[in-house]
Amino acid sequence: MKVAVVGGGSWGTALSVHCARAGHEVVLWAREPEVVEGVNRERRNPLFLPEVTLPPGLTAEGDVAQAVSAAEVVFFVVPVQFARGVLREMKAALPVQAVLVSASKGIEVASLSRMDEVVAQELGLEPERFVALSGPTFAREVAAGLPAAAVLAGRSPSSLRMLQEAFSTPSFRLYRSADVVGVELAGALKNVIAIAGGMATGLGLGHNALAALLTRGLHEIARLGVRLGGQPETFRGLAGMGDLVLTCTGALSRNRAVGERLGRGEPLEQVLSGREVAEGVPTARAAAALARKNQVEMPITFAVEAILDQRLSPREAVTALMTRSLKEELE
Ligand SMILES: NC(=O)C1=CN([C@@H]2O[C@H](COP(=O)(O)OP(=O)(O)OC[C@H]3O[C@@H](n4cnc5c(N)ncnc54)[C@H](O)[C@@H]3O)[C@@H](O)[C@H]2O)C=CC1
Ligand SMILES: O=C(CO)COP(=O)(O)O
Numbered sequence: 001m002k003v004a005v006v007g008g009g010s011w012g013t014a015l016s017v018h019c020a021r022a023g024h025e026v027v028l029w030a031r032e033p034e035v036v037e038g039v040n041r042e043r044r045n046p047l048f049l050p051e052v053t054l055p056p057g058l059t060a061e062g063d064v065a066q067a068v069s070a071a072e073v074v075f076f077v078v079p080v081q082f083a084r085g086v087l088r089e090m091k092a093a094l095p096v097q098a099v100l101v102s103a104s105k106g107i108e109v110a111s112l113s114r115m116d117e118v119v120a121q122e123l124g125l126e127p128e129r130f131v132a133l134s135g136p137t138f139a140r141e142v143a144a145g146l147p148a149a150a151v152l153a154g155r156s157p158s159s160l161r162m163l164q165e166a167f168s169t170p171s172f173r174l175y176r177s178a179d180v181v182g183v184e185l186a187g188a189l190k191n192v193i194a195i196a197g198g199m200a201t202g203l204g205l206g207h208n209a210l211a212a213l214l215t216r217g218l219h220e221i222a223r224l225g226v227r228l229g230g231q232p233e234t235f236r237g238l239a240g241m242g243d244l245v246l247t248c249t250g251a252l253s254r255n256r257a258v259g260e261r262l263g264r265g266e267p268l269e270q271v272l273s274g275r276e277v278a279e280g281v282p283t284a285r286a287a288a289a290l291a292r293k294n295q296v297e298m299p300i301t302f303a304v305e306a307i308l309d310q311r312l313s314p315r316e317a318v319t320a321l322m323t324r325s326l327k328e329e330l331e
Helices: 010-021 033-042 064-068 080-093 115-123 139-143 157-167 180-202 207-227 232-236 238-249 254-263 280-293 299-308 314-322
Strands: 002-006 025-029 058-061 073-076 099-102 130-134 148-154 172-177
Touching: 002 010, 002 064, 010 025, 010 058, 010 073, 010 139, 025 064, 033 058, 058 064, 064 080, 073 080, 080 115, 080 280, 099 115, 099 157, 115 130, 115 180, 130 157, 130 180, 130 238, 148 157, 148 180, 148 238, 157 172, 172 180, 180 207, 180 232, 180 238, 180 254, 180 280, 180 299, 180 314, 207 232, 207 238, 207 280, 207 299, 232 238, 238 254, 254 280, 280 299, 299 314
Parallel strands: 002 025, 002 073, 025 058, 073 099, 099 130, 148 172
Antiparallel strands: 130 148
């Protein structure tokens, strides 16, 4: 198939590698001219996953409209806060039959929208042409061809089956789901809990605290997710528990790393000064706003928001969380 991958960061690069290895013809759009040049001339992305040698069947393009103009499938992998602008630039060139697979994980702060909503607002695609891809998939490991599983969520069973068959390989196993809302929210909200998980590690709170945080984190993710229309089972699946375990415990998580450095006492500006994105930072604010709007209790998310707003120190947040009023576990 003709595939466009929009977004030349780590995940876009890894997905391009995966798609090319699966036998598809891939055009990767990257914003940085040096990435386009490096991919086309040296078969590597100099800024993101520079250690990976890119397979044949993959070229880079600096004009997003040009990149998507012949695509049957577009993987959209732009960080959520920048997504709207890129969607506008590619709108006119997107072929009418193309399916858009969003692989970004976050909630837009300005509008409190999920990616399916941002895409619908900007492109006016029929719902059948939108699919979300989520799950425990560190880019570096997927690019290395290590085994991974993820979920495709969409409203058209035939599109889901087509994508599942075209993009599953012996090292990348795709499942189908009809729960777009749940899969999108699970992938976005776990990034906030991963920041909290990293903080617990940075503060040296031990394994018990991390396990408690992860479990209670999943509980509050599901509480908001179900309130907004997600299916409860989705939060126990690959996009929910699977990705939460990965990012709260895996050394490759950028969100976890942000939390760990804050927990160790590094200043926020220094922690956020790198080139890579930690989607949990803006999404903490969006998730907390959505929770307040829908009167959903999300104590860990509220604590992460307060720490990022510098209203609370990580240590104070631990005390606040541990001394809340006592509850039923399943409340
Ligand atoms: N890296 C990973 O292992 C995974 C990442 N994701 C998701 O994929 C999405 C993209 O993340 P990564 O590829 O990891 O990014 P990255 O952190 O590797 O790279 C940053 C990306 O942001 C882009 N960017 C920066 N400023 C921009 C702007 N003003 N306008 C447009 N683009 C801009 C850069 O061009 C680059 O592509 C995120 O939503 C992330 O949560 C999902 C699964 C795995
Ligand atoms: O979503 C991810 C893996 O599934 C990547 O997590 P980070 O953005 O925290 O690195």
